[in-house]
Amino acid sequence: MLTKRQLLVLKEIIRLFTETGQPVGSKTLMTELPIHVSSATIRNDMAALEEQGLINKTHSSSGRVPSTKGYRYYLDNLVEPAEATPRELAAIQQGFGGHFYKIDEIVAQSARILSNLTSYTAISLGPEVSTIKLNGFRLVPLGNRQVMAILVTSNGNVENQLFTLPPNVASEDIEKAIRIINDQLVGMPLNQVANRLATDVPALLFKYLSSADGFLDIFGNVLRQAAAERFYVGGRLNLMDFLGDADVPQLKQLYSLIDDENGDINKLLGPNDEGGVHVRLGSELTPDVLSNLSLITASYSVGDHGRGMIALIGPTQMPYSKMIGLLDTFRSELAKRLTSYYSHFDQ
């Protein structure tokens, strides 16, 4: 349908537009293209490309700009991912170099590294498995009726929360509660634990304890924390650089979207079922705020510790070949780092 030269023209338009941000005209293309044809010939090709909806004019006598459809075609057929440079690889590895005590620290760090590397905004979603189990639950009395609740999961995650006991709670009651929890629930997947907490566990506790209410709340709370899907954003401020000059209202909307801790981030990122690097842009993106942006996602797997996802928000005119290659390298480095982290808990 499209000739080889026309594809070359499309590719070049995307390259130049990405570089300069300006519509690309036939004369410019004539000097930039590796082949030697006149500007009139290129104009004919451009007319064909426009016919297909792959490029657009900003006004009747302007140069051309790639359309969403054009980018889509480019991404599906033409783009050649560029390897990450040694310098980039080194930056990634150095970023992951330190010692981490929690998965979340690694995940947060991954968002920082990626945003630094790209100058875009990165969102990192840690690996998640439905098979995480409850490894233990403690209450550490700290004096003054303050107690710290600590929940440990099979993947080495630790959640804690401080709370204050009601005045009338007996300390043997606490110990009993702890014993019951640990006897009954340890070794069970977290979602099952949550289930039982909603069904038979309360009765069980009430059988032995005088007042189990506050206790249940706390346990439920920490459990929810442990099961919650957390994500980390790196390079928040970068949005301001690439998001159109002065579109402050859009900026604000975007930040609310990103900062919304309890909002469903998956709605934004999409499912992370398949491996590989995916790009969605413009009208392909669901919340309308993103309509002039581009979202690159890459999922990775950490053995049987589940799949995570890392995403990049940037302008539509991204250097895709570079970014796709970089993200591909990045996700495998991140997976490597997480695997090494988990190896402590696998013996």
Add this chain to the structure above:
Amino acid sequence: MLTKRQLLVLKEIIRLFTETGQPVGSKTLMTELPIHVSSATIRNDMAALEEQGLINKTHSSSGRVPSTKGYRYYLDNLVEPAEATPRELAAIQQGFGGHFYKIDEIVAQSARILSNLTSYTAISLGPEVSTIKLNGFRLVPLGNRQVMAILVTSNGNVENQLFTLPPNVASEDIEKAIRIINDQLVGMPLNQVANRLATDVPALLFKYLSSADGFLDIFGNVLRQAAAERFYVGGRLNLMDFLGDADVPQLKQLYSLIDDENGDINKLLGPNDEGGVHVRLGSELTPDVLSNLSLITASYSVGDHGRGMIALIGPTQMPYSKMIGLLDTFRSELAKRLTSYYSHFDQ
């Protein structure tokens, strides 16, 4: 030096400019002022005010705008703080109504409430005392060589950090270390503890333990966390509303300033020695990014639990009388809430 009518004119210019954001002309003033004089008379007064540098023209034939000096004069001599409305008071009290397990939760909440109430950006700095003492230090083993370090201070603050033991650490060593720490340091002000941690404590530990290095790191870390001055920002996004349309670079600078967790926030807020509500604006503010903004600070004291501070960043043309009154009410409500919180630890 200035006549009564001139002051009235200044006050009215500030009121109108705050309301409309537009330069105020002599005709407008004529209709708005409570007294009846001609626009020419007002023009003469305006000339006098301009002579003093209290108001400015934006161009040679424009209306007048209050200068920084004009605002300063207004704040020092003319402003009449307005009482917080019952509705505002109710909002504050409702915001502080819930149960809090940590001081920091209250402080963070205070920033949220204040920013909601004002639509500006609020910074809240919790009460800080040099007399906080170390109440205890624990290490809770969690399995897999993971340990949670917990530090409790005399004001009920609890800091914790997760870490992993090196493979060769004996558990009796840990207990010994804990015992030494608690015997030697509990009851001592945090800064003294930090001091001793830098001087004689290491030797002490090394005397009894084979390897105390990682252990010291952890303790030092948690101690630093406990002693750190933390602040909370509410209504971050509001900056975008009142900071000039489209001055994205300034926005970005401001956010870096505010988000900088380890930066010295006191440099921004100034000392909180005196009580009362203070306003600084324009060129009176030190980081230049703030030069077209206004910063209202209010400090409060929570008995012998030290002094805290709450601040508001907004546009220079704020409704000062309202804001000053509101902040005054707010700080006393916050102090009340904190006092009630601390009362648990005072018996």
Add this chain to the structure above:
DNA sequence: TTTAGCACTCAAAAACAATGAGTGCTAATA
């Protein structure tokens, strides 16, 4: 199929005019 040539389009910049809110000054007035 490609290309030279040319008329045509239109955003952007520049030049110009009109409007009107607001000023400073002067001279008359209370």
Add this chain to the structure above:
DNA sequence: TATTAGCACTCATTGTTTTTGAGTGCTAAA
């Protein structure tokens, strides 16, 4: 002496017109 009416003047803002130039589509020749 303080106030005011009157008037010429200034200048940001808005609207209009012109000019420019990059870029296009089309036609006819190579």
